[in-house]
Amino acid sequence: MTIDREPPRLRTLKGELPDELLLALQDTDDDNATPAELAALVAQVSGALRQTSGEVKRPRSSSRASLLRRRVAGVALTFALGATAGVVGSSAVFFAISSKSEQPLPSPVPPKKSPSARLSTAASALPEVNTTPEPSLDGRAASARPAARESAQVPARNQGAEPSPEPSPESSSRAAVGSRDEFALLARAQAALAPNPGLALALASDHERKFPNGALVQERELVAINALLRLGRRAEASARAARFHRQFPTSVHGRRIDVLIGSEPSGVRK
Protein backbone atom coordinates (compact mmCIF):
# COMPACT_ATOMS: atom_id res chain seq x y z
CA MET A 1 0.00 0.00 0.00
CA THR A 2 1.39 3.36 -0.92
CA ILE A 3 0.33 6.39 0.93
CA ASP A 4 2.20 9.02 -0.97
CA ARG A 5 0.89 8.03 -4.38
CA GLU A 6 -2.73 7.42 -5.03
CA PRO A 7 -3.58 4.24 -6.91
CA PRO A 8 -5.09 4.67 -10.37
CA ARG A 9 -8.83 4.62 -10.25
CA LEU A 10 -10.35 1.29 -11.14
CA ARG A 11 -12.29 2.71 -14.05
CA THR A 12 -9.04 3.63 -15.74
CA LEU A 13 -7.69 0.10 -15.65
CA LYS A 14 -8.95 -0.96 -19.02
CA GLY A 15 -7.82 -4.41 -19.93
CA GLU A 16 -7.08 -5.31 -16.35
CA LEU A 17 -10.60 -5.62 -15.08
CA PRO A 18 -13.64 -7.50 -16.31
CA ASP A 19 -15.62 -5.48 -18.80
CA GLU A 20 -18.66 -5.68 -16.63
CA LEU A 21 -16.91 -3.99 -13.74
CA LEU A 22 -15.50 -1.29 -16.00
CA LEU A 23 -18.96 -0.70 -17.36
CA ALA A 24 -20.43 -0.47 -13.89
CA LEU A 25 -17.84 2.09 -12.84
CA GLN A 26 -18.45 4.31 -15.83
CA ASP A 27 -19.37 7.85 -15.18
CA THR A 28 -22.94 7.95 -16.22
CA ASP A 29 -25.77 10.37 -16.47
CA ASP A 30 -27.90 7.84 -14.66
CA ASP A 31 -26.34 9.00 -11.42
CA ASN A 32 -27.16 12.59 -12.07
CA ALA A 33 -30.44 14.26 -11.46
CA THR A 34 -32.27 15.24 -14.59
CA PRO A 35 -32.89 18.97 -14.94
CA ALA A 36 -36.48 18.23 -14.03
CA GLU A 37 -35.44 16.47 -10.87
CA LEU A 38 -33.12 19.31 -9.97
CA ALA A 39 -35.88 21.76 -10.60
CA ALA A 40 -38.19 19.77 -8.38
CA LEU A 41 -35.51 19.69 -5.73
CA VAL A 42 -35.11 23.45 -5.91
CA ALA A 43 -38.79 23.85 -5.40
CA GLN A 44 -38.93 21.25 -2.65
CA VAL A 45 -36.08 22.75 -0.67
CA SER A 46 -37.45 26.23 -1.17
CA GLY A 47 -40.79 25.05 0.10
CA ALA A 48 -39.19 23.39 3.10
CA LEU A 49 -37.17 26.48 3.92
CA ARG A 50 -40.27 28.54 3.63
CA GLN A 51 -41.99 26.17 6.00
CA THR A 52 -39.22 26.59 8.49
CA SER A 53 -38.44 30.24 7.84
CA GLY A 54 -40.43 31.22 10.89
CA GLU A 55 -38.17 29.00 12.90
CA VAL A 56 -34.88 29.92 11.36
CA LYS A 57 -33.98 32.10 14.28
CA ARG A 58 -34.32 29.21 16.65
CA PRO A 59 -31.48 28.61 19.03
CA ARG A 60 -28.50 27.14 17.28
CA SER A 61 -28.72 24.13 19.52
CA SER A 62 -31.77 22.87 17.71
CA SER A 63 -31.16 19.20 17.50
CA ARG A 64 -31.29 16.88 14.60
CA ALA A 65 -34.56 15.59 15.95
CA SER A 66 -36.14 18.96 15.75
CA LEU A 67 -34.80 19.43 12.29
CA LEU A 68 -36.40 16.20 11.30
CA ARG A 69 -39.62 17.20 12.93
CA ARG A 70 -39.69 20.36 10.91
CA ARG A 71 -38.75 18.60 7.77
CA VAL A 72 -41.28 15.90 8.33
CA ALA A 73 -43.94 18.48 8.98
CA GLY A 74 -43.19 20.00 5.62
CA VAL A 75 -43.27 16.66 3.92
CA ALA A 76 -46.49 15.78 5.66
CA LEU A 77 -48.14 18.80 4.19
CA THR A 78 -46.76 17.94 0.83
CA PHE A 79 -48.10 14.47 1.10
CA ALA A 80 -51.44 15.62 2.28
CA LEU A 81 -51.72 17.75 -0.77
CA GLY A 82 -50.66 14.87 -2.93
CA ALA A 83 -53.37 12.72 -1.47
CA THR A 84 -55.90 15.17 -2.69
CA ALA A 85 -54.19 15.95 -5.93
CA GLY A 86 -57.46 15.40 -7.67
CA VAL A 87 -59.04 18.06 -5.55
CA VAL A 88 -56.23 20.49 -5.78
CA GLY A 89 -56.37 20.00 -9.47
CA SER A 90 -54.19 20.77 -12.34
CA SER A 91 -53.62 24.36 -11.41
CA ALA A 92 -51.36 23.17 -8.68
CA VAL A 93 -49.44 20.84 -10.92
CA PHE A 94 -47.33 22.74 -13.34
CA PHE A 95 -45.07 20.03 -14.37
CA ALA A 96 -44.91 16.47 -13.39
CA ILE A 97 -41.51 15.73 -12.11
CA SER A 98 -40.47 12.29 -12.91
CA SER A 99 -38.41 10.59 -10.29
CA LYS A 100 -36.99 8.42 -12.99
CA SER A 101 -34.46 9.51 -15.47
CA GLU A 102 -35.77 10.77 -18.77
CA GLN A 103 -39.21 9.43 -18.32
CA PRO A 104 -41.49 11.35 -20.64
CA LEU A 105 -43.08 14.19 -18.77
CA PRO A 106 -46.58 15.37 -19.31
CA SER A 107 -46.82 18.78 -20.86
CA PRO A 108 -46.90 21.45 -18.26
CA VAL A 109 -50.14 23.15 -17.61
CA PRO A 110 -49.66 26.83 -18.29
CA PRO A 111 -49.97 28.67 -15.02
CA LYS A 112 -52.54 31.08 -16.26
CA LYS A 113 -54.93 31.24 -13.44
CA SER A 114 -54.98 32.90 -10.14
CA PRO A 115 -51.42 33.52 -9.11
CA SER A 116 -52.49 33.60 -5.51
CA ALA A 117 -53.83 30.10 -5.75
CA ARG A 118 -50.56 29.02 -7.30
CA LEU A 119 -48.66 30.61 -4.52
CA SER A 120 -50.68 28.98 -1.85
CA THR A 121 -48.22 27.24 0.36
CA ALA A 122 -48.80 23.85 1.78
CA ALA A 123 -50.00 25.45 4.94
CA SER A 124 -52.58 27.68 3.39
CA ALA A 125 -53.81 25.15 0.89
CA LEU A 126 -54.69 22.55 3.41
CA PRO A 127 -58.29 23.11 4.45
CA GLU A 128 -59.82 20.39 2.31
CA VAL A 129 -57.28 17.83 3.34
CA ASN A 130 -58.22 15.18 5.81
CA THR A 131 -55.79 12.40 5.31
CA THR A 132 -52.13 12.67 6.06
CA PRO A 133 -50.16 9.74 4.75
CA GLU A 134 -47.11 8.76 6.69
CA PRO A 135 -44.56 11.44 6.02
CA SER A 136 -41.43 9.41 6.31
CA LEU A 137 -38.46 9.09 4.07
CA ASP A 138 -39.87 5.74 3.30
CA GLY A 139 -39.47 5.03 -0.37
CA ARG A 140 -42.65 3.05 -0.41
CA ALA A 141 -44.65 6.19 -0.26
CA ALA A 142 -42.82 7.49 -3.27
CA SER A 143 -45.47 6.60 -5.75
CA ALA A 144 -47.72 9.23 -4.30
CA ARG A 145 -44.93 11.71 -4.31
CA PRO A 146 -44.13 13.08 -7.72
CA ALA A 147 -47.49 14.70 -8.20
CA ALA A 148 -47.53 15.70 -4.59
CA ARG A 149 -44.31 17.58 -4.59
CA GLU A 150 -44.83 20.42 -6.86
CA SER A 151 -48.17 21.24 -5.39
CA ALA A 152 -46.49 22.52 -2.28
CA GLN A 153 -43.54 24.05 -3.92
CA VAL A 154 -42.90 27.70 -3.77
CA PRO A 155 -39.75 29.34 -4.98
CA ALA A 156 -38.14 30.87 -1.94
CA ARG A 157 -36.84 33.82 -3.87
CA ASN A 158 -40.40 34.87 -4.27
CA GLN A 159 -41.08 34.75 -0.61
CA GLY A 160 -43.90 37.09 0.04
CA ALA A 161 -44.18 38.09 -3.56
CA GLU A 162 -46.33 36.53 -6.18
CA PRO A 163 -44.59 35.02 -9.12
CA SER A 164 -45.23 36.62 -12.42
CA PRO A 165 -47.96 34.68 -14.19
CA GLU A 166 -46.29 35.07 -17.56
CA PRO A 167 -42.78 33.96 -18.25
CA SER A 168 -40.73 37.03 -18.85
CA PRO A 169 -37.05 37.75 -18.93
CA GLU A 170 -35.85 37.71 -15.40
CA SER A 171 -34.12 40.50 -13.68
CA SER A 172 -30.39 40.43 -13.84
CA SER A 173 -30.01 39.07 -10.35
CA ARG A 174 -29.24 35.43 -10.43
CA ALA A 175 -32.18 33.55 -9.08
CA ALA A 176 -30.78 30.54 -7.30
CA VAL A 177 -34.16 29.03 -6.78
CA GLY A 178 -35.78 30.01 -10.04
CA SER A 179 -39.39 30.17 -10.94
CA ARG A 180 -41.96 27.59 -11.75
CA ASP A 181 -42.15 28.67 -15.35
CA GLU A 182 -38.47 28.16 -15.67
CA PHE A 183 -38.66 24.70 -14.16
CA ALA A 184 -41.56 23.80 -16.40
CA LEU A 185 -39.80 24.90 -19.52
CA LEU A 186 -36.64 23.03 -18.74
CA ALA A 187 -38.55 19.95 -17.69
CA ARG A 188 -40.16 19.93 -21.13
CA ALA A 189 -36.81 20.37 -22.84
CA GLN A 190 -35.35 17.51 -20.86
CA ALA A 191 -38.30 15.27 -21.59
CA ALA A 192 -38.00 15.98 -25.29
CA LEU A 193 -34.32 15.01 -25.46
CA ALA A 194 -34.70 11.38 -26.35
CA PRO A 195 -37.85 11.44 -28.46
CA ASN A 196 -37.27 14.77 -30.16
CA PRO A 197 -33.88 16.42 -29.72
CA GLY A 198 -34.85 19.16 -32.15
CA LEU A 199 -37.67 20.18 -29.88
CA ALA A 200 -35.40 19.92 -26.86
CA LEU A 201 -32.99 22.33 -28.50
CA ALA A 202 -35.77 24.72 -29.39
CA LEU A 203 -37.04 24.67 -25.83
CA ALA A 204 -33.53 25.24 -24.53
CA SER A 205 -33.28 28.30 -26.78
CA ASP A 206 -36.60 29.37 -25.46
CA HIS A 207 -35.22 29.06 -21.97
CA GLU A 208 -32.18 31.08 -22.93
CA ARG A 209 -34.37 33.87 -24.21
CA LYS A 210 -36.83 33.96 -21.36
CA PHE A 211 -34.48 33.23 -18.49
CA PRO A 212 -31.09 34.58 -19.45
CA ASN A 213 -30.12 34.69 -15.79
CA GLY A 214 -32.27 31.85 -14.58
CA ALA A 215 -31.43 29.41 -11.85
CA LEU A 216 -31.03 26.55 -14.27
CA VAL A 217 -28.71 28.03 -16.85
CA GLN A 218 -26.13 25.30 -16.44
CA GLU A 219 -28.72 22.57 -16.65
CA ARG A 220 -30.11 24.19 -19.79
CA GLU A 221 -26.70 24.17 -21.41
CA LEU A 222 -26.36 20.50 -20.57
CA VAL A 223 -29.65 19.80 -22.32
CA ALA A 224 -28.70 21.93 -25.31
CA ILE A 225 -25.33 20.26 -25.75
CA ASN A 226 -26.89 16.85 -25.42
CA ALA A 227 -29.53 17.79 -27.98
CA LEU A 228 -26.95 19.07 -30.46
CA LEU A 229 -25.03 15.82 -30.19
CA ARG A 230 -28.14 13.82 -30.75
CA LEU A 231 -28.83 15.88 -33.82
CA GLY A 232 -25.35 15.12 -35.11
CA ARG A 233 -24.29 18.77 -34.78
CA ARG A 234 -21.04 17.93 -33.10
CA ALA A 235 -19.12 21.09 -33.96
CA GLU A 236 -21.80 23.28 -32.44
CA ALA A 237 -21.98 21.03 -29.42
CA SER A 238 -18.23 21.31 -28.92
CA ALA A 239 -18.32 25.08 -29.29
CA ARG A 240 -21.10 25.31 -26.80
CA ALA A 241 -19.27 23.02 -24.43
CA ALA A 242 -16.18 25.20 -24.68
CA ARG A 243 -18.29 28.24 -23.90
CA PHE A 244 -19.77 26.41 -20.95
CA HIS A 245 -16.32 25.68 -19.56
CA ARG A 246 -15.31 29.31 -19.92
CA GLN A 247 -18.46 30.54 -18.30
CA PHE A 248 -18.65 27.97 -15.52
CA PRO A 249 -15.12 26.74 -15.01
CA THR A 250 -15.91 25.06 -11.70
CA SER A 251 -19.27 23.62 -12.59
CA VAL A 252 -19.97 20.11 -11.48
CA HIS A 253 -21.55 19.55 -14.87
CA GLY A 254 -18.22 20.16 -16.55
CA ARG A 255 -17.09 16.60 -16.40
CA ARG A 256 -20.41 15.32 -17.60
CA ILE A 257 -20.18 17.58 -20.60
CA ASP A 258 -16.70 16.33 -21.33
CA VAL A 259 -18.00 12.81 -21.20
CA LEU A 260 -20.83 13.65 -23.56
CA ILE A 261 -18.53 15.36 -26.01
CA GLY A 262 -15.72 12.88 -25.70
CA SER A 263 -17.34 9.53 -25.72
CA GLU A 264 -20.49 9.16 -27.63
CA PRO A 265 -21.14 5.51 -26.89
CA SER A 266 -21.92 5.99 -23.22
CA GLY A 267 -24.75 8.37 -23.49
CA VAL A 268 -25.32 9.56 -26.98
CA ARG A 269 -26.91 7.97 -29.94
CA LYS A 270 -26.65 9.33 -33.34
Next chain:
Amino acid sequence: MPTPKLDFDSVFTDARPFVWRVLGRLGVARADIADVCQEVFLIVHRRVDDYDGRPVRAWCYGICVRVAADYRKRAHRRHERIGEALPESPVAADQDRTLEFSRARARLEQVLAELEQVKREVFVLYELEELTMSEVAEIVGCPLQTAYSRLHAARRVVRAAFGAGRELGEAP
Protein backbone atom coordinates in the same frame (compact mmCIF):
# COMPACT_ATOMS: atom_id res chain seq x y z
CA MET B 1 -8.95 34.25 11.95
CA PRO B 2 -12.22 35.09 10.24
CA THR B 3 -13.54 32.47 7.88
CA PRO B 4 -15.27 33.47 4.67
CA LYS B 5 -19.01 33.80 4.87
CA LEU B 6 -21.08 31.37 2.90
CA ASP B 7 -24.21 32.27 1.07
CA PHE B 8 -26.80 29.53 1.10
CA ASP B 9 -28.13 30.28 -2.37
CA SER B 10 -24.76 29.93 -3.99
CA VAL B 11 -23.97 26.72 -2.14
CA PHE B 12 -27.34 25.37 -3.11
CA THR B 13 -26.81 26.27 -6.75
CA ASP B 14 -23.33 24.83 -7.00
CA ALA B 15 -23.77 21.78 -4.83
CA ARG B 16 -27.13 20.39 -5.72
CA PRO B 17 -26.01 18.33 -8.73
CA PHE B 18 -23.23 16.57 -6.89
CA VAL B 19 -25.19 16.24 -3.69
CA TRP B 20 -27.88 14.44 -5.64
CA ARG B 21 -25.39 12.25 -7.42
CA VAL B 22 -23.33 11.24 -4.43
CA LEU B 23 -26.35 10.40 -2.30
CA GLY B 24 -27.44 7.89 -4.90
CA ARG B 25 -23.96 6.48 -5.08
CA LEU B 26 -23.87 6.20 -1.32
CA GLY B 27 -26.92 3.99 -1.39
CA VAL B 28 -29.92 6.27 -1.12
CA ALA B 29 -32.70 4.76 -3.19
CA ARG B 30 -33.63 6.82 -6.20
CA ALA B 31 -37.12 7.38 -4.91
CA ASP B 32 -35.72 8.87 -1.71
CA ILE B 33 -32.95 11.03 -3.11
CA ALA B 34 -34.99 14.20 -3.32
CA ASP B 35 -36.03 13.93 0.30
CA VAL B 36 -32.56 13.10 1.50
CA CYS B 37 -31.18 15.98 -0.58
CA GLN B 38 -33.64 18.21 1.15
CA GLU B 39 -32.38 16.99 4.47
CA VAL B 40 -28.81 17.79 3.41
CA PHE B 41 -29.69 21.29 2.33
CA LEU B 42 -31.67 22.04 5.43
CA ILE B 43 -28.57 21.13 7.37
CA VAL B 44 -26.48 23.31 5.06
CA HIS B 45 -28.93 26.13 5.62
CA ARG B 46 -28.84 25.71 9.35
CA ARG B 47 -25.08 25.48 9.55
CA VAL B 48 -24.12 28.00 6.94
CA ASP B 49 -23.18 30.48 9.66
CA ASP B 50 -20.93 27.93 11.32
CA TYR B 51 -19.07 27.22 8.13
CA ASP B 52 -15.46 26.59 9.06
CA GLY B 53 -13.69 27.73 5.92
CA ARG B 54 -12.74 24.38 4.47
CA PRO B 55 -13.46 23.82 0.76
CA VAL B 56 -17.20 24.10 0.26
CA ARG B 57 -17.41 20.92 -1.75
CA ALA B 58 -15.71 18.91 0.96
CA TRP B 59 -17.97 20.48 3.54
CA CYS B 60 -21.06 19.48 1.57
CA TYR B 61 -19.73 16.01 0.87
CA GLY B 62 -19.17 15.57 4.58
CA ILE B 63 -22.79 16.38 5.29
CA CYS B 64 -23.89 14.00 2.54
CA VAL B 65 -21.83 11.19 3.95
CA ARG B 66 -23.34 11.57 7.40
CA VAL B 67 -26.89 11.97 6.16
CA ALA B 68 -26.54 8.96 3.85
CA ALA B 69 -25.19 6.88 6.73
CA ASP B 70 -28.17 7.86 8.85
CA TYR B 71 -30.45 7.03 5.99
CA ARG B 72 -28.94 3.62 5.69
CA LYS B 73 -29.40 2.97 9.38
CA ARG B 74 -33.01 3.99 9.17
CA ALA B 75 -33.50 1.77 6.16
CA HIS B 76 -31.98 -1.14 8.05
CA ARG B 77 -34.31 -0.52 10.93
CA ARG B 78 -37.16 -0.78 8.50
CA HIS B 79 -35.64 -4.06 7.31
CA GLU B 80 -35.53 -2.84 3.79
CA ARG B 81 -33.05 -3.96 1.27
CA ILE B 82 -32.06 -0.63 -0.11
CA GLY B 83 -29.49 -2.22 -2.32
CA GLU B 84 -32.28 -3.54 -4.40
CA ALA B 85 -34.05 -0.27 -4.71
CA LEU B 86 -32.79 0.25 -8.19
CA PRO B 87 -34.55 2.04 -10.95
CA GLU B 88 -37.30 -0.07 -12.35
CA SER B 89 -38.93 -0.59 -15.67
CA PRO B 90 -39.42 2.99 -16.81
CA VAL B 91 -35.71 3.51 -16.78
CA ALA B 92 -34.92 0.12 -18.22
CA ALA B 93 -36.97 1.23 -21.19
CA ASP B 94 -34.88 4.35 -21.55
CA GLN B 95 -33.28 4.45 -24.93
CA ASP B 96 -29.93 5.49 -23.60
CA ARG B 97 -29.46 2.66 -21.24
CA THR B 98 -28.32 -0.63 -22.46
CA LEU B 99 -29.42 -3.73 -20.71
CA GLU B 100 -25.81 -4.64 -20.22
CA PHE B 101 -25.07 -1.44 -18.42
CA SER B 102 -28.12 -1.75 -16.20
CA ARG B 103 -27.07 -5.20 -15.17
CA ALA B 104 -23.51 -4.14 -14.44
CA ARG B 105 -24.71 -1.23 -12.37
CA ALA B 106 -27.21 -3.33 -10.50
CA ARG B 107 -24.52 -5.79 -9.67
CA LEU B 108 -22.18 -3.08 -8.43
CA GLU B 109 -24.96 -1.60 -6.36
CA GLN B 110 -25.59 -4.97 -4.78
CA VAL B 111 -21.94 -5.36 -3.93
CA LEU B 112 -21.74 -1.87 -2.47
CA ALA B 113 -24.90 -2.42 -0.50
CA GLU B 114 -23.24 -5.35 1.21
CA LEU B 115 -20.16 -3.35 2.07
CA GLU B 116 -19.77 -1.62 5.38
CA GLN B 117 -20.91 1.94 4.92
CA VAL B 118 -17.52 3.39 5.83
CA LYS B 119 -15.87 1.37 3.10
CA ARG B 120 -18.53 2.26 0.62
CA GLU B 121 -18.02 5.94 1.39
CA VAL B 122 -14.33 5.81 0.62
CA PHE B 123 -14.86 3.71 -2.49
CA VAL B 124 -17.54 6.00 -3.86
CA LEU B 125 -15.70 9.23 -3.10
CA TYR B 126 -12.46 8.01 -4.58
CA GLU B 127 -13.51 5.77 -7.46
CA LEU B 128 -16.68 7.49 -8.62
CA GLU B 129 -16.46 11.06 -7.39
CA GLU B 130 -12.74 11.09 -8.10
CA LEU B 131 -11.75 13.08 -5.06
CA THR B 132 -8.20 12.78 -3.81
CA MET B 133 -7.50 10.44 -0.94
CA SER B 134 -6.66 13.26 1.41
CA GLU B 135 -9.98 14.92 0.59
CA VAL B 136 -11.71 11.61 1.15
CA ALA B 137 -10.05 11.13 4.52
CA GLU B 138 -11.03 14.60 5.59
CA ILE B 139 -14.61 14.17 4.45
CA VAL B 140 -15.19 10.87 6.15
CA GLY B 141 -13.21 12.03 9.16
CA CYS B 142 -10.55 9.38 9.47
CA PRO B 143 -6.76 9.25 9.18
CA LEU B 144 -5.42 8.98 5.67
CA GLN B 145 -4.05 5.54 6.33
CA THR B 146 -7.43 4.32 7.49
CA ALA B 147 -8.98 5.72 4.35
CA TYR B 148 -6.50 3.76 2.28
CA SER B 149 -7.26 0.58 4.18
CA ARG B 150 -10.94 1.06 3.56
CA LEU B 151 -10.37 1.75 -0.11
CA HIS B 152 -8.31 -1.38 -0.56
CA ALA B 153 -10.77 -3.48 1.38
CA ALA B 154 -13.64 -2.18 -0.71
CA ARG B 155 -11.71 -2.74 -3.91
CA ARG B 156 -10.97 -6.30 -2.95
CA VAL B 157 -14.64 -7.01 -2.36
CA VAL B 158 -15.74 -5.31 -5.56
CA ARG B 159 -13.12 -6.99 -7.69
CA ALA B 160 -13.84 -10.38 -6.21
CA ALA B 161 -17.56 -9.94 -6.80
CA PHE B 162 -16.87 -9.28 -10.46
CA GLY B 163 -14.51 -12.18 -10.74
CA ALA B 164 -11.38 -10.08 -11.03
CA GLY B 165 -8.15 -11.14 -9.42
CA ARG B 166 -6.07 -9.39 -6.84
CA GLU B 167 -4.99 -5.86 -7.23
CA LEU B 168 -1.70 -5.32 -8.93
CA GLY B 169 1.10 -5.28 -6.48
CA GLU B 170 -1.04 -6.70 -3.77
CA ALA B 171 0.21 -9.57 -1.69
CA PRO B 172 -1.41 -12.89 -2.52
